[in-house]
Amino acid sequence: MSKRRYDSDKAKIEIIKHAIQLFSQHGYNQTSVGDIAKASGYSKGHIYYHFENKEKLFVLLAQQSMKNWHDKWLQQESSYTTSTDKLYGMAMHVLYEYQTPLLKSGQELASNPKSSPDSIQQLFNLAITPMNAYRAILQEGIDKNEFINGNVDTWTILLGTWLGGLCQLTNTQNLKSLEPLFQQAITIFLKEIKKGGI
Numbered sequence: 001m002s003k004r005r006y007d008s009d010k011a012k013i014e015i016i017k018h019a020i021q022l023f024s025q026h027g028y029n030q031t032s033v034g035d036i037a038k039a040s041g042y043s044k045g046h047i048y049y050h051f052e053n054k055e056k057l058f059v060l061l062a063q064q065s066m067k068n069w070h071d072k073w074l075q076q077e078s079s080y081t082t083s084t085d086k087l088y089g090m091a092m093h094v095l096y097e098y099q100t101p102l103l104k105s106g107q108e109l110a111s112n113p114k115s116s117p118d119s120i121q122q123l124f125n126l127a128i129t130p131m132n133a134y135r136a137i138l139q140e141g142i143d144k145n146e147f148i149n150g151n152v153d154t155w156t157i158l159l160g161t162w163l164g165g166l167c168q169l170t171n172t173q174n175l176k177s178l179e180p181l182f183q184q185a186i187t188i189f190l191k192e193i194k195k196g197g198i
Helices: 002-026 033-040 044-051 054-077 083-097 103-111 117-125 128-143 152-171 175-193
Strands: none
Touching (some): 002 044, 054 103, 083 128, 083 152
C-alpha cells in the first residue's frame, strides 16, 4: 500500500513539474491535458484523477506560485528593521518577483470566456496575499509609531494599485532600470504617511 501511495505522490510531482513547464512555454490556451500527459509520461486519466481538469490544475499551480512569492518575502522581511525599510524591500520584491512563469497563462485563463467563474475568482483571490503583506507592513508602522495613524485599508489599496501599475513596465523594460522608479514610488508614498516626513 505504501508503494502505491509513493507512486501517486511521484505522479503528482511529475505532472505538476511538466504542467508548469508547458503552461510557461505555450500559455494556458495552447496547452492541453494531452500535452501534459505526453510530457509527464502519465495518462490523461492520472491527471484527471489528481486534478479533475486543466483549470483546477492551473489554479493549484498559481496558488503554489503565490505561496512561493509570499515565502520568499517572509525570508527577506526579517532582514529589515523598520517598516520604512520593509516598504522599500517590498517594492524590490514586487519588482523582481512579479513576472512569474505562469503570469501570462493566468491572464489567458482569466480572460477566456469558457473559464469557470470559480476558477477566475480563485485567481483574483491570489491578490489577497500581497495586499495582506502590504497591510501588515503599514499596520506595523502605525503600531510602532513610525507612520501616522491613518486608514490602513485605503493605504493598502493605494500601495497595491501603485505597485501593480508600475509592474506593467516589467513587460517592456529591464528590471534593474526600474529600481529607481519603484524606490521613488515608495519615497513619495512615505511622504504622506511617515511621522515627521522623510
